[in-house]
Amino acid sequence: MVVGRGPVIAVEAAAGWAVRYASWDPRADAGVELPPRSRVPVTAGTPFDLASLTKLFTSVAAVQQIERGTLGIDAEVGAYLPDFRAAAAHGITVRQLLTHTSGLRPELPLYDCADAAERLARLRAESPVGVDGTYCYSDLNMLLLQHVLERVTGRTLDTLVRDGITRPLGMTSTSFGPCPSAAATEDQRRPWAKADRGMLRGEVHDENAWALGGVAGHAGLFSTGRDLAVFCRALLAGGSYGPARILGPDFVELLLTPPGLGFALDQPWFMGELAGRGAAGHTGFTGTMLVLDRATDTFLVLLANAVHPRRRVPDSRPRAAAATRVARAVRGAAQRPLPRTGP
Numbered sequence: 001m002v003v004g005r006g007p008v009i010a011v012e013a014a015a016g017w018a019v020r021y022a023s024w025d026p027r028a029d030a031g032v033e034l035p036p037r038s039r040v041p042v043t044a045g046t047p048f049d050l051a052s053l054t055k056l057f058t059s060v061a062a063v064q065q066i067e068r069g070t071l072g073i074d075a076e077v078g079a080y081l082p083d084f085r086a087a088a089a090h091g092i093t094v095r096q097l098l099t100h101t102s103g104l105r106p107e108l109p110l111y112d113c114a115d116a117a118e119r120l121a122r123l124r125a126e127s128p129v130g131v132d133g134t135y136c137y138s139d140l141n142m143l144l145l146q147h148v149l150e151r152v153t154g155r156t157l158d159t160l161v162r163d164g165i166t167r168p169l170g171m172t173s174t175s176f177g178p179c180p181s182a183a184a185t186e187d188q189r190r191p192w193a194k195a196d197r198g199m200l201r202g203e204v205h206d207e208n209a210w211a212l213g214g215v216a217g218h219a220g221l222f223s224t225g226r227d228l229a230v231f232c233r234a235l236l237a238g239g240s241y242g243p244a245r246i247l248g249p250d251f252v253e254l255l256l257t258p259p260g261l262g263f264a265l266d267q268p269w270f271m272g273e274l275a276g277r278g279a280a281g282h283t284g285f286t287g288t289m290l291v292l293d294r295a296t297d298t299f300l301v302l303l304a305n306a307v308h309p310r311r312r313v314p315d316s317r318p319r320a321a322a323a324t325r326v327a328r329a330v331r332g333a334a335q336r337p338l339p340r341t342g343p
Contacts, residue, residue, distance in 0.1 A: 001013050001300070001303075001322065002225035002229045002300075002301040003298070005296065005299075009226075013044070014042045014043050014046065017042060019034065020033060020034060020039050020184075020309075021033055021184070021187070021199070021308060021309035022034050023198075024186075031309035032309075042183065044226065045224055046182070046183050046303075047173055047223060047224050048224070048287075048304070049177075049179075049183070049204060050284050050303075051288055052282060052288075053283075053284045053288050053290055054209075054218060054284075055142050055218055055282060056231075056262055058142050058145055058149075058157065059142075059145075059262025061160045061161055062149060063251050064160075064247060065153065066251065067248060070152050070153070071148070071149075071152055072094065073093075073094050073095050073098075074094065075094055076091050077093065077094065077144060078091070080151050083124055084124045084147070085125065086127040087126075092132070092144070096132060097142070097144055097148075098262055100138055100141055101132065101134060101135055101136070102128055102136075102141055103128030103132045104130075104136070105138060106137060107140065108123070108126060108208070110122065110123070110208045111211040123140075123144070139218035142216075142217035142262075143218060144217075149217075158175070161221070164246065168244040169230050169231065169241050170230065171227040171231065173223060173224040173226070174231075176221055177220060178202045178203055179222035180202040182222050183305040185307050186309065186310050187199045187309045188200055193311065194207040197210070199309070206219035219284075224303075225303055229301055232299035234246055235252055235256070236292055238252050239251065256280045260280060262282075263292075264280070266279055269320060270291075270320055270323070271320065272325075272327060273323065274323040274324070274327045275323075277293070277295035279291055279292065279293045280292045285311075286304075286305060286306060286307050287303070287307065289303075289322075289323075290302075293326075296330045298326065298330055302322055
């Protein structure tokens with residue numbers, strides 16, 4: 001966990017195990033624990049699989065192209081990707097991808113495709129199933145946006161994220177995998193998972209991102225709490241951190257103005273009492289969370305390997321509880337009188 005306000009990191013704490021289990025025993029319905037000497041403790045510098053927090057970086061990369069004039073926020077995806085026939089035929093726009101209002105279904109089983117050609121063919125042929133303009137959270141939005149960005153720039157998404165975000169901000173511990181030192185995630189096997197891959201550590205947990213080679217618009221990044229603190233600080237400061245600028249203030253405002261581009265806004269189910277005054281953030285399936293409270297210039301990063309040793313029914317109450325404690329601490333600090341410094 002990392003909590004900061006203004007330029008100050010107020011809390012940086014680590015607890016638990018980066019690697020605790022060797023496998024999951026379905027007969028015993030329990031994890032098989034490693035001997036104590038083989039376990040790996042979490043430290044403040046442990047990288048985690050960010051899962052859907054990756055979407056925030058894809059969104060920032062898109063808004064960077066909007067700022068540069070190479071991408072139109074209300075342009076149709078078909079203008080950039082005419083070979084994506086279904087998206088072109090239905091007039092899906094860049095804004096709809098960023099706001100999850102394209103009508104695309106939540107996911108597509110690309111991990112079951114025979115090869116890269118079949119995966120691409122399925123994406124190109126995927127039509128909306130919902131009503132356009134109606135919110136439906138979908139990984140496919142960020143996958144299509146990845147293809148748009150790569151077509152517009154001629155560069156791969158990992159290069160765009162590295163050159164446009166992480167390198168300028170000095171986020172040296174943030175990259176797409178593999179990341180051998182990361183916290184372990186899941187003993188990934190059917191029937192509870194969608195692929196048979198065994199215990200994962202340093203390889204992306206999301207099955208579609210794995211099938212796509214580890215670099216995907218919706219998942220694939222690994223990072224640390226301290227690096228994500230820099231990312232948060234840059235956005236809270238209007239797009240700049242030290243001498244580096246990744247976005248202009250007007251475009252940070254565009255990113256975080258309701259309904260939010262990639263970012264979720266004011267969601268109490270994971271933001272707790274930080275929600276309500278323009279808080280922005282996201283969660284990740286592996287147990288990650290990031291929240292920006294613009295009203296108090298505060299951020300919260302929470303990284304966990306909640307799917308180690310296997311996935312369970314998602315429970316965001318710990319996320320909301322952490323955010324509520326931060327909100328109450330900030331309110332308490334605001335109510336306390338400043339210490340006297342003179343006679």
